[in-house]
Amino acid sequence: MNKLRSLKHQMLLSLSLPLVFFVVADSVLSYYVTQHYVNETYDRWLTDSAKSLIQEIRVRQDMVSVELPPVALEMFKWDEEDKIHFKIVSAEYALLAGDAIVPDPPLQVEDWSVPVVYDASLNGEPARVVSIRIELRSGAEPVFVCVAETKNKRRTMMRDFLLVDLVTQLLLVMLTGFYLLAGTRHGLQPLQVLAGQVARRSPRELSPISDIETFIEVRTLTDTINDLLGQLRQAVETQNRFIANAAHQLRTPLAGLKIQAERVLREPGAIAYAPALLQIRDCADRLSHLTSQLLVLAKSEPIKGGSELEPVDLHGLSREICMEWAPLALQRQMELAFDGPGHPVLVAGDATLLRELLGNLLDNAIRYGFERGNVSVVLQEWPQPKLTVSDDGPGIPDSEIGRVFERFYRLGPGTGCGLGLAIVKEIADLHRARIELGRGEQGSRGTRIEVAFPALPAGAAGNAQASPECCSSK
Known part of the structure; x- marks a missing residue:
C-alpha cells in the first residue's frame, strides 16, 4: 500500500x-x-x-x-x-x-x-x-x-561555557525552526490557493485557472492543469455538438414520418393497416420526445459558471408553464393548481432551462398520475425559494428513489424515455439547487419533488412584474 x-x-x-x-x-x-x-x-x-x-x-x-x-x-x-x-x-x-x-x-x-x-x-x-x-x-x-x-x-x-553555548544554540535552532516553518507555509501558499480555486469550481466550469500571482514553479502546474481543462472543454463541446446535431437531424424525418402515418390513416382503405400505422405514429411521437429530451440534456451541460446566470422571476415563469400544461391535464381530467406568493420571486438561473425543469416535473406528474387526479405546484419564498410539484399517483417505491435520477432509467412500461428526472437533476445542479424526492400530500401514495434554489443576493436584480396568485385547470 x-x-x-x-x-x-x-x-x-x-x-x-x-x-x-x-x-x-x-x-x-x-x-x-x-x-x-x-x-x-x-x-x-x-x-x-x-x-x-x-x-x-x-x-x-x-x-x-x-x-x-x-x-x-x-x-x-x-x-x-x-x-x-x-x-x-x-x-x-x-x-x-x-x-x-x-x-x-x-x-x-x-x-x-x-x-x-x-x-x-x-x-x-x-x-x-x-x-x-x-x-x-x-x-x-x-x-x-x-x-x-x-x-x-x-x-x-x-x-558554564558549554551551557551558555548550548542555550544560545537552542535559541538559534528554535528561531530557525520557526523561520523554516513560516517559510515553508509561505512557499506552499500558492499551492493551497490553487487547491482552493479548484475546490470552489463547479464540475462544469472548465475555464482556465488564473496564474497571475503565482510563482514560476507553480505556474508550470497551472499551465498543465489549464491544458487539461482545455482538452476536456473541447471534448465536452464536441460531444454536446454531436448530440445537438443528431437530435436536430432526427426531428425533420420523424415529423415527416408522423405526418405520412396520419395521412395514410385518413385514407378509406387503410382500416386494415390502422393498428400498424397507429403504432408507427406513437413510436414517432416517442422518438421525437426522446430527441427533444436529448436536446435539453445537451443544453443543460454548457461550459459556464454561476456568474452567467441571470435573475429570473420564478413566480411568473411557474405560473406561465402551468397554464401551458393545463390543456394536457384537462385531457386526462386532472386538476392542475398553482400556488405562489403573488409577487416576483427572483432566483439566479437560466429561464429556458428552468422552463424545461418545471416542464419535465409536470410531464411526469401528469403522465404517471391517476386520471381525475390532482397535480399541485407550490412556490415558497422563505427562507429560500423552493418549488414543489406533487401528485396523488401511485408514487415511487422507496427502493427506487435513489435511481430515478439516472439517465434512461424507467420504473416500468410507459411512453417515457427515462430522461425527464435526469434532466431535472442536471438543471438543478447547474443552478446549485437542492432537489429532494418524497411522498405526496396523501402520505402513503403520490410523489412530491422539491427543488430549493439559493437565495439571490440583495440588490442583484431589478424590479419584476407581479403575477396572479394561482391558476387552475379545473
Whole structure:
C-alpha cells in the first residue's frame, strides 16, 4: 500500500536534518575549543605558580634547599574547589620539598626549554600537572619543579561555557525552526490557493485557472492543469455538438414520418393497416420526445459558471408553464393548481432551462398520475425559494428513489424515455439547487419533488412584474 507523503513535511525534514547536523558538529567543536582555552588559562596559572616556587630554591655549598615559610605554603595550596600539591625533586627524583603524591616528570621529554604540561592522577582524581626543569648552576644536577591541581574548576568553567553555548544554540535552532516553518507555509501558499480555486469550481466550469500571482514553479502546474481543462472543454463541446446535431437531424424525418402515418390513416382503405400505422405514429411521437429530451440534456451541460446566470422571476415563469400544461391535464381530467406568493420571486438561473425543469416535473406528474387526479405546484419564498410539484399517483417505491435520477432509467412500461428526472437533476445542479424526492400530500401514495434554489443576493436584480396568485385547470 502506498503511503501518503506530505510535501511540507518532506521540505521541513530536508531542511531540518542539515540544521541538526550542523548543531551537533558545532557542539562537538565548541567542546574541544572550550577545553583548549580553559586548559590554556589554568595551565598558565599553574606555570606561574611553579615559577614562583623556583624563587624559593637556594644552593649552599653544593646543596640544594627550599626555603618556603609555612604561611606561604598555606597560601600556595589554598583553593576552594581544587586540591593543589607540589614537589621539588632532583634529577634522580630525590624529593627536596613538597608532596610525594605529585606525579614525577615524564622521562620521554626532550625539550625542557618550555614548561611541560600533562594529565595525571592525584590520589585517584584527574589532575593537571606542570613541570619545569631548571639548571641552578653549571655542572650541577638539574632540579624539577612540579605543581599538580585537580580539575574541578576546569570542569565547572567548561560546564558554564558549554551551557551558555548550548542555550544560545537552542535559541538559534528554535528561531530557525520557526523561520523554516513560516517559510515553508509561505512557499506552499500558492499551492493551497490553487487547491482552493479548484475546490470552489463547479464540475462544469472548465475555464482556465488564473496564474497571475503565482510563482514560476507553480505556474508550470497551472499551465498543465489549464491544458487539461482545455482538452476536456473541447471534448465536452464536441460531444454536446454531436448530440445537438443528431437530435436536430432526427426531428425533420420523424415529423415527416408522423405526418405520412396520419395521412395514410385518413385514407378509406387503410382500416386494415390502422393498428400498424397507429403504432408507427406513437413510436414517432416517442422518438421525437426522446430527441427533444436529448436536446435539453445537451443544453443543460454548457461550459459556464454561476456568474452567467441571470435573475429570473420564478413566480411568473411557474405560473406561465402551468397554464401551458393545463390543456394536457384537462385531457386526462386532472386538476392542475398553482400556488405562489403573488409577487416576483427572483432566483439566479437560466429561464429556458428552468422552463424545461418545471416542464419535465409536470410531464411526469401528469403522465404517471391517476386520471381525475390532482397535480399541485407550490412556490415558497422563505427562507429560500423552493418549488414543489406533487401528485396523488401511485408514487415511487422507496427502493427506487435513489435511481430515478439516472439517465434512461424507467420504473416500468410507459411512453417515457427515462430522461425527464435526469434532466431535472442536471438543471438543478447547474443552478446549485437542492432537489429532494418524497411522498405526496396523501402520505402513503403520490410523489412530491422539491427543488430549493439559493437565495439571490440583495440588490442583484431589478424590479419584476407581479403575477396572479394561482391558476387552475379545473
